[in-house]
Amino acid sequence: MAEWKKLRVLGEGSYGTVYLVLLRSIEEQKPKISLLALKTSSSYSMLREKKVFELLRGCEGIVQCYYYKCIVERGYLSYNLFMEYAPHGSLGNLIKTKLLSDKEVIVYTQMLLKGLSCMHEKGIVHCDLKPDNILLFPSWDDRTKYQLKISDFGLSKTSEEANADLGEIKFRGTPYYMSPESVRGFKETPLDIWSLGCIVIEMSTGLQQWWNIQTSDQLLCKLAFFNEAPKIPDELSYDCKDFLKKCFINDPQQRWTAKMLLDHPFIQKEYPTSLPTYNPSN
Incomplete structure (x- = not known):
């Protein structure tokens, strides 16, 4: 994982907020910029959702989760799932x-x-x-x-x-x-x-x-x-x-x-x- 920047809110619900983020990373010594959907929440249930995404990795017809990151933000633990961004909505x-x-x-x-x-x-x-x-x-x-x-x-x-x-x-x-x-x-x-x-x-x-x-x-x-x-x-x-x-x-x-x-x-x-x-x- 590298740096990311929140661009705008895509959606909000009882289990977290989803943002459009710009992710800057290094792959094979080359910089890479990606648009991803970031779901972030302080709820411990995000760990269970992470486990589900791991079980469903590679499944056709399922949104894929690429990265997971747990950070401290404003004194609270924040769980973050970086997923495919759907450009055409729902x-x-x-x-x-x-x-x-x-x-x-x-x-x-x-x-x-x-x-x-x-x-x-x-x-x-x-x-x-x-x-x-x-x-x-x-x-x-x-x-x-x-x-x-x-x-x-x-x-x-x-x-x-x-x-x-x-x-x-x-x-x-x-x-x-x-x-x-x-x-x-x-x-x-x-x-x-x-x-x-x-x-x-x-x-x-x-x-x-x-x-x-x-x-x-x-x-x-x-x-x-x-x-x-x-x-x-x-x-x-x-x-x-x-x-x-x-x-x-x-x-x-x-x-x-x-x-x-x-x-x-x-x-x-x-x-x-x-x-x-x-x-x-x-």
């Missing part, structure tokens, strides 16, 4: 500015499934997957303008931590993207799949699922006591609606995995493989 901002085409929704969903598949294979549950935590990078795929990468692992859990607070009924992430089992304390990989289904609806319609729910308590009741799923819009294609049904299966043990969903016809339209023919009764 998926949340994109959804607010334009209605995505059907092809874009498929391509972006496939990118997210790639990231989730790698994450889940390594025993990581994101626990707060939503459009604002998905960042946009220049695309290598000529089918779309952006490459999507999952970010912000402040609430993520490893398999050992997943069900540490069972029993109390409450939201353990952003309410509109939480699954019925998660509000009862079960935070395993099926939660991220439910959240993905909510994101697909939002990408397809421009509207949040549960948009007609007035209070978070009302939503909590629907999830915890009635096991309700978001309404799947009628105007979506047959394949998209079937894909969403797999994401919203009430029993988390029966809910499809990211790897299974990559083989669904909704995704196979743009990314065909030589896998066996899909049976919708499965």
